[in-house]
Amino acid sequence: MKQYQSTVSSKGQITLPADVRRRLGLSASDKVLIVLDDDGKVELQRPRFTLESIRESLPSLPNQSDDFEREIEEAMEERAAELVRRLREE
16 A cells, blocks of 8 residues: 655645556546545545536537537627618618
């Protein structure tokens, strides 16, 4: 059994030692699952699923896009153009 010591920052953060990150297969911005049992034991795990991984594994519905931000921007541009046309007609 290996043991590592880490200091808790004023923001409640700790740095995971490189060996722990490698063992869990973690890299920057990855999520960590923290499991607490009734005896006070703490366990770190790599989550099996994230919302992003589930979303990316599902195909898009027919006639729907994955690029919602682009769709919103296009809809806003179309609406603005429509309002300008109406103002010019008045």
